[in-house]
Amino acid sequence: MTGAVRLEPVDERNLEPLLSVAAAEAEPEDVMPPVDAPAGWSLARRDAFREFHRASFGGLAGPTRTAMYAVVSGGEVVGMVRMTRCDEPGVVETGMWLGRSARGRGLGAAALRELLHAAAAAGMHTVVADTTPDNAGALSVLRRCGAELREENGKIRARMCLDSAIPIR
Structure with a gap:
């Protein structure tokens, strides 16, 4: 069914499937912070991907203050969505990526809605995100999930x- 996803906390069990999707269907700069490594999905970059995700195994209470979730559709890992505590109490920032084959099928909006529920369950009252004006996919997902969008200094702040109902569209 289009849009049907579940979120699984990223752990050792799903880290390799997540890396496989990233390497096959995304660019390194779209799924992890920059690292000093050869271009593309080199061995060094793959190791950095693993370490980046392992650093957040502690969740919102851990040292990175970040909970990462594998986005699962049809039993397969198709991407990742995360939330990171902001300095303002009750506020988390989110980010997401999906492999190319999972894009345009409603999975991003479904994953964000699941993350909004997880944030509310964790006691949060607000989720924020940043994107660029030309990221049509992200803007569509944010709008479908009821985000208030504002342009600030060439970026879009969502x-x-x-406190209100999470849209089900």
């Missing part, structure tokens, strides 16, 4: 209040 804000989703969890």
